[in-house]
Amino acid sequence: MSKNAFNQPLDAVRLKRLAKQCRRTQEQVYRLFVDAAWTLAVRLTGCEAGAWDAVQEGFVRAFRQAGQLRDGNAFGFWLRRIIVNQAMDVHRLRGRESPEIPPESGADAPDPAWLDLETALAALDARDRMVLWLHDAEGMTHEEIAVLAGMTVSWSKSRLSRTRARVRGTLDKESNSSLRKVGNAK
């Protein structure tokens, strides 16, 4: 995720071209941020269809409004903010559909520990998943999350600690049941 993270700056020339709706620059900027954007959207919406909507709407909005941005360093963070909003919007529109476990791109046989973590994430409420992912994976502060969610800092803190505990509980349950299966087999 660090390869294409949201903290990549855009130089003034690119920002100017984006403001002029230059399609080639839009595509270059898209390629620069799409991995980070896609990962974020998949994690927040819990499904590829929702992620598609969020990322598409997010980039379109960011490109259309790029003329308002003065600082190229802020583009990635601005895009991230838009995508988080879009992802939560998608969640509101689709209601409480059961999230799916996103297919992995890398290894042929995914690590079972990752699968357990994916399952635990998929079982979370959308807002819990948002706070957990934005804080732990994206490195956002509670202040930033609180502003983004329109809530208080203490809301973000308590939600994070509760969600972490829930995920740990699910992971412990998974590992205990695996151990029991191994024990029964013996």
Place this chain on the structure above:
Amino acid sequence: MPNDPLNLRDLPAPSPPEDLWPSIAAQLDDPPRKHARRSLRYLPTALAASLVLALAGLQVIDMAGDRSMPSANASSELALARAASARLEQVLRRQRDGVLDATSVESLAWMEQELGWLDVQLADNPSETRLWQQRADLLAEMAGQYERNNWQARIQLASY
């Protein structure tokens, strides 16, 4: 480094679909058709926004007299947008005291933070007409949401 006790950052990153960019490019080329779903969703709000903006515009024209005739220049557009924004702020101040259902609370919370974001940008560019217009549109959308919520609440009460 962020505090990541569950090692979320180690999860393999899913790959974006190849055909996502063509789809985005198509939407950028052809906004009205692709935006039909969203436009329809916000149609009642858009109508409310147009009405409020028109009323605010009339008031400014009244106040400004001949200076704000149809051939309005950029500064009168800015004044219109600011006036609409101020008027809607007043409406919202009254509406914010009402009771909201859970769905409205969530969507209004997002709109409030969008408003905060616009205000941050306006602090840097206080004479940017487009930002003021966006702010007025957003406030109108919020006012519409509050109004819909009140209307639904009244219907529900009446049905008991």
